[in-house]
Amino acid sequence: MTNAPVVFVVDDDQSVRSSLKFLLSTVGLHVESFDSADAFLRKNLPDSPSCLVLDVRLPGLSGLDFQRELGARKINIPIVFLTGHGDIPMSVRAMKAGAVEFLTKPFRDQDLLDAVRIALERDRTRREHEKEVLILQQRFDSLTSREREVISLVVSGMLNKQIADQLGTAESTVKVQRSRALEKMHAESLVDMVRMIEKLNGPSGRLR
């Protein structure tokens, strides 16, 4: 979040690459361009909001294959596709696979800039969410196994007494373990705790 956003451009045409870089630079965006999918894959991606502006027709790996390849590598970078001619079935496939936009060359500059802005925003949100889940996960990992047990039962809506009965301990013991778990998770309330557990159970979480 602290790092400046980066736009990656992959197009085999040098003129197009440099013109895109120039256009995006006029709105203050940092651009890194590549002439092939392989060249992009060799790059270590920075920990900053980023997106990919990708020509569908590439030598070697096609744009759509490249999109699938990124998915397989768990690289969740938003993609703005560029195509030489409006091929509707191709654009539908790309959008279904999570593309942000599918632009037909030549395109209006504003359309590209809007698409890039949306893509970066989407990536920023995703990154924030992933970061939050990561912190929650670290906190959750610091709980003892008994504290995790107590917390999962608390979240499911059971009362302290019921938990004590189920675990075969005293109600006072449950009370202590519960307050210690909340403290370790930095939860301000039980409601806050439930929200955190839900995040951990979500698509970016590790529970389940």
Added chain:
Amino acid sequence: MDVHARDPADRIKQLQHCINDLISVLALPAMWSGGEPSRIVQTLLDALLRMLQLDLVYVRLKETGGQTPIEIVRFAQSQQDIAQPHEIGEILEGWLGANPQEWPLLMRNTLGDRDISIVPLGLGLQGEIGVIVAGSGRSDFPQQTERLILSVAANQASIGLQEARLRSEQKRVASELDQRVAQRTTELAVANEELRKEIANRKHAEDDLRSSEEKHRVIVETANDAVVSMDETGAILIANPATRRIFGYDPIEIIGKPLTMLMPEMMRKLHENGFKRYLATGKRHLNWQGIELTAQRKDGQEFAVEVSFGELTSDGHKLFTGFIRDISERKRAEDQLRASERNLQMTQAELARVSRLTAMGELTASIAHEVNQPLTAVINNGSACLRLLANRNLEPEVLRRALEGIVADGTRASAVLARIRAFIKKEPADKNPLDINEVIQEMLVLAGHELYESQVVVDQQLTTDLPFVLADRVQLQQVLLNLIMNAIEALASVINRPRLLLVQSRINESRDVLVEVSDSGTGFDLEIDRVFNPFFTTKAKGMGMGLSISRSLVESHGGQLWATPNSPHGAVFSFTLPAIEGTAS
């Protein structure tokens, strides 16, 4: 034996002996009955030799009825082989004349070392059968009884020989008869066989003739073609049943009538003259094998026929037979075939046009990316510059680089387009020296149906002896057909004036071959050269590529294609092609 024996007893004995001998002699015929003369003679000789105790007996039979003469001699045991029969014969010859009446009763001769008395006796009343000679050395030979026995024996032998001769003659005659009968029978059998063969052959021939006649009759009767015969006067003699189907006349109706009634009026005189000339000179005024003519039905309808003629001379008279086939259906089919062939060619031309367009479409798709790349770059750079200008962010170096990029990409885009144009021009062309008039006429024929349907009047003003042009025939056809079809379509909406299509060919001032296709159609309201732009069309169904392609085809041949308004209506499409050496024949 002595006949003159005095002793009565001896005499009686002698007579008894004689009677016994006579009985023996009379019994001889029973022994030789049915026998051959040689057997009769031998039996006789043996009997006489024994009975009369002769020293020799000789018989000579004359030649009769093809039988060889027989000469036999017998000697007594003691006189064995003293002489050969012919020697005896030769001796006798001197004594015995031809007439037995004149023969001596007795002769004496020496045979060997003995004197012999010889008695000759004729066989047959006149000695005609032969002679028998008995000889004995006894001095008293022949006694009376002996002479009696000899004469009786000779008579007996004569009768036997006579019979034998008769028999043998009968046998000969019978065998001859048999032989003749057999021969005749054989001859008859042969003749019979020949006759039978001949009958069979004739029957066969008759059968053949009948079956061949039958066949011919069936063929003629059942033929699909009308078979009509006429005599030297031109009168119809025979007409088969098909005549009714083809001409509408019952055969009976037209027999005896002139053949010309089956022809349309205009052909009758021609036929009569030709026929007369043929009879007079033997010269045929038309082909006799499968000529196409026009015939006339009973109802007056004229129709196309194919006729073959045959001529037969019989009993000095000429018979002409025509085999007439109704080909009106075939003609119709041929017309249809021609029409569908033309349609096919039109379709092929259309197909060629469409496939060219398709190829161009694919080409367009495949080059879109290539053209879009520089265009994208140009637009991106231009947009970026505008943004910088709007923000008053004016760094000349940045702007200069962007503008240089724009110029470079614009140039690049135009190079891509040039490549496309070059690609189109590279369509394989098979250029050969062509007579442009020939191609024009082909295309007018090809479009004949459409011209006719659209009621377009075509005027050709083609200059003969034009030089050849070096061109791809198909491409040239495409250009011409395109111009003709365009003219037809431009004329389709014309209703208040003639629909005219004028096709001209000539040499222009530059010594190029010039072709003009003029119509009296709707012409163009718009700027006239725009018609050559791709996708420009005034037609509802048009793709707007025809003239554009035609122009590039003409240009690829080193010529030019242009349009001018026609006066007072319509358009003129003109194109030139460079002439080459040589002149169309």
